Amino acid sequence: MDLSDLQLKKDVLMDLSYLIGVCHDFGKATEYFQNYIKEVDEKKRMQMKGRQETKHGLLSAIFTYFVLQEYLKDLKDQKVLNEPLCDILAVIGYLIIKRHHGNLKDARFEILDLKEDEDIEVLNRQIQSINLNEVEKVYCDLLNVDISYFFNHHQQIVKEILQKKKRIRRLREEENIQYSLITQLLYSVLINSDKVDASGIEIERNRREISSDLVDAYKVIKGYNEPDGKMNNIRNCIYDDVIFMLNELDLKQKIYSLNVPTGTGKTLTSLSFALKLRDKLKREKGFTPKIIYSLPFMSIIDQNFDEFERVFKKVNGHIPTTDILLKHHHLADIFFETKDDEFETTESLFLIEGWNSEIIVTTFVQFFHTLISNKNRTLRKYHNIVNSIVILDEVQSIPHEYWLLFKKLIDVFSRCFNTYFIFVTATQPLIFEPETEIKELVKDKSKYFSEFDRIELIPELESTPFDKFKEIVRKDIEEHKEKDFLVVLNTINSSKELYEYLKDFEIPETSYYYLSTNIIPKERLSRIKKIKAEKGRKIIVSTQLIEAGVDIDVDIVYRDFSTLDSINQVAGRCNRNYSEDKKGLVKVFVLIDTNNNDRKYYQYIYGDKAILINKTSKVLENYSKINEPLFLEITNEYYTKVKDAMADDESEKMVAYLCNLEFESIQKNFRLIKQDYEKIDVFIELDENAKRIWHEYQEIRNVKDPLERKKEFLKIKKDFYDYVISVPKKYANQVGFDEKTGIGYISKVEIDQGIGYDSETGFKRENAGGGSIIC
Template identity: 45%
Template structure:
């Protein structure tokens, strides 16, 4: 990292104890280093050298507006004075920095033979836009071309406040690092005078973006914005970017790990090994960008996908000279820990020191823990490293991944550049809602092509996000489905029934285990209370149970201790539980298939999945949760069959997805694609923006409630209250992030409309241990209806 000669310092500061030129130069170097080590060769018409020069300009200019006397005064003011100064328009530095960067980029690229004038204008605007918003979220590109007369007045006032001698020293230092224009108060005033006129033609041009139907401008904008804000945050906390040292990891370590397991010789295990060998026998074709591992539930997709990703990673490293990261993504937190632990055991058994720079778990409740070479980082440093995906293998949620790909938010877009030069494993990909299939196809297609990445779909029910011919299948999927006969699906949909009728008529045999998957928490609670009279070894599972207890119950189910379990859909994807007979309230066919994956997984006996249609006094429970069109398609397919054997699942699910494409509209995808094309990041009342993408669409608003269920929870709550009293916002957030995972272990999300609403304490709904009975049942969780608390 270059160290500026302090004797020639401008004596302007970016942060307390940090010279402005040091920060600008270091950020430029970190951003350039990140793009240099990326395998991106070009995005659209802009090759890597052009993009690197652009991000260098962004780094060198992004905080120049801090040179004003207003900002310098704010930086060293007392806390009380800072509160007053922070709200002043003159203290802000983004727009002034953006104006300088616009003309710095023009000076950089003018005369570049490979670029047309319109392309130079576009690159200059990207510098302007990303710097203007580098402390906030991206908004509509059309709005960002606007600079008001009031803005101009403030900019002039800011420039006149700058110490000319200090600015001259700053400018000279930046010129030695490649800035091609001199920054003086005179030149800045000239740029401010010109900026409105220079942006006007761009506004007209940007209005035509939607017609071009091109995703490349979106990728370029996000790439540059991501590189800049990641470098900025990293430099402030760490001073420099951590050096990446990718290790060679042979895919055969998965084989080696499997030899340490006690794997019995059964038909299922033989099929697992056969599928594993078939996938690994395929030599990856680096020209193929989208792969698929489509295998029945329980055939070892987790280990198989990891081994294939490592094999692909090594071939890319050997042939292309760069080593991609592996990003393994799943839909639910409940299986992130499970699969990450499996990966850790594989690496540890192979002799790797499994530090966080090798294997990282990242989700909204991740611990602030980062370790590298026996060095354990401070919490603020760990936060930067974790949220920047500084690791070789990242295990994360669909929400983290897809909201990095499609977002306007600063926090999530920061890691967008990590999607380049990566192998993205999408496990349980059927969880992506149909309304986003077209959007995912178009954005992923351009991402892998332009940013040199690969995607592997891992699923038991491969949805038609891409057409079959667009995906390289790694297994003869039909062979494995036809070889299995573990489960039969028995539809009983001649009419509807109430939960009470189901509980009354079901015959619980002592030598069998039963899983009831219901569509709503209310119906599940009713079923549990009724079935409890028939079995002592019964367990209940829903999101109204605190996560700590949920995990305990899942582990009990895995161990075989539980003979009867009543749950909501949260067990359907990837949770390795196994029951002889499954009752499933009507759901879309892919959900029913997932339910079948919890039945007789190891093929001991013939398993049964009985599909019923439960109703309350008003309507079917399924209609509260699922799309009517999906239920109609499923109902018609199930009505044709009295009994569906596992070997027929593949054909039926393929027909289901084809019918979905024919009957369901892709309006939401098209609207969001339109926003992507025209770089409309935020929505208005009239039009959809990129920020309208919500992978999980909560139909009903929810509130979080802390349940003080035991002494451990009491200690966590007391720590939370202490943290809430910390006045410094940054320190308060940092300290809470250190207890966040444990805190949310005792938290449930309930409908905001719930009658039985606990009191708010320290900004959070709170049930203390003395009022537990009023709000929380230790067996079934939060009580949505209850008594009025008196305390």
């Protein structure tokens, strides 16, 4: 670790972790707590549990503060650490221990909540009940402090902690987010160790080896290195450029960018670079980093994870065990295995949530809501991000209002915690300044963007009524009988209306596909696989879920107006594999809802005054058509305009929370994905398998023991959510929503009768306006 910014060396951090771990349960030495854990009468036991004297958190926190102060005095005297840092580290220890069985709170409230008179009375009784001689025997080889001094001066120590509220107030002036990172790291190390110890699970300490040449071997087996058309040659050139960069890499540089056109093999290239960087760090720096591959959408997580599995299987002859390659999102399989063991469901969940694997494929939500969190369960894996290599794929999906927040967070995290970040995208947002703050892994990326001339983009910026648009699309489909089409719309209702309109014309030898979050996840995945395997002509109508990373290839794309990065992403589905004998066509329309005062459909998503929409219009209004070699220039112009115009208020508020150690406040206010309306989950009993799963769910609900009930549900969780969609809460009565369980239900009987859910277009949104629902 490199903690030079904090003057905090690795051995000091290790000492702090050790002292916090040794002290965190000091309060359990009281007679009150010992009587409580020995009591066999459950009624008496619950009465004892509720007493203030039985609780051990506050006493343990005050003792930890005392021990850390004694330790830090020497470092301050030796000028190893400066005084402000020593002051705050002892407070951090107090905060961590006080909440190690709950969630982190705001530092200022934790100090203010310490009631001098009331709490000291309880502490007096607790300390008087402790056998000092026995405690000294326990701690004699663990701590170099005078515990009897603590017993005699604990009231003075409490008053000293109360005075630290002045120090907490001064944090606002320092504007230093490192303190919050240190707090979260030490908290993570403590709670993870505590939970592992309590679980009794044996976690393998020996790291698993992965060949740094894994992707190289895969490319040879698949024949990807052989000359095979312009597209494959470009992919190989980009791959070679990136891998060559390792030779001249300065390991002090920790933030990188892989910014190349869509369809050029970014997934495998970034994985290979990360594996080789991992090997380089092991040889030159003496540590082996985990690789965390994070993406914005679950659909492409499954796609990329499957590709990683194929790489391992082709090269090694078998799919890797979970301790090597892990997929983690809230709907992933709950299964964990090593080369020697296969774990039960609850043990698997514990290991998965701790990120106890070499390569973790996960969501932006999982990743960023760990970096920015106060929650015990979430922060348990925080320490496993330290010393890792983090690949942020499709990084343009990060909301622009958080650019400043993530810039500061990633910059400090990378430097302080020796963590390497790789931004992967075809449309690089200006979160970091090119060259000065972020290092390009391709020396001349403009060369690759200029080599591609796969598509022509035509922006039709005059408003077009939706009915007229439907006719334009139909005529184009009829006229170009040999072409595949993709139409991407902004709302579910408009996409359903267009799909049903086109299907009515029954064009021969044409397969129709509909995609949106209105369809259950199981069916969405099945349709994407069918689209990719389709040999005949296909017409796809979709919402924006089709955009980033979904590996399909069509000839003509229609897109309802959106942000430029979104338009660019959907353009990446057009002539993706670079057929040189034809050129793809992308047409962008500003569609209006004539049933709602000619409101533009994009306003249902972005509102009336969205910066991103405004800047997209400003960029595109200068062009009647745009060829692909211009995409890089136009994208840079767009992001420059966005950066110049955007307000940093939201980011600055979050940064202030971090600087002030206001963990609960940031948890309440930070949302990577914002919802404009309340949603509910609905189980769709679409087939016999769903019927069986719903029956199992009903049986599990009748299990009285909550821990056993949770354990049984975990066994069916993935299969269960394959049939669950989210809909606006206004449809609660329509779907029989159960407030107690938090889920609605549409039965197979209803579906067979044409009620509630359509097998092609999904949930039936009765009485909904044309643009009222997005996604």
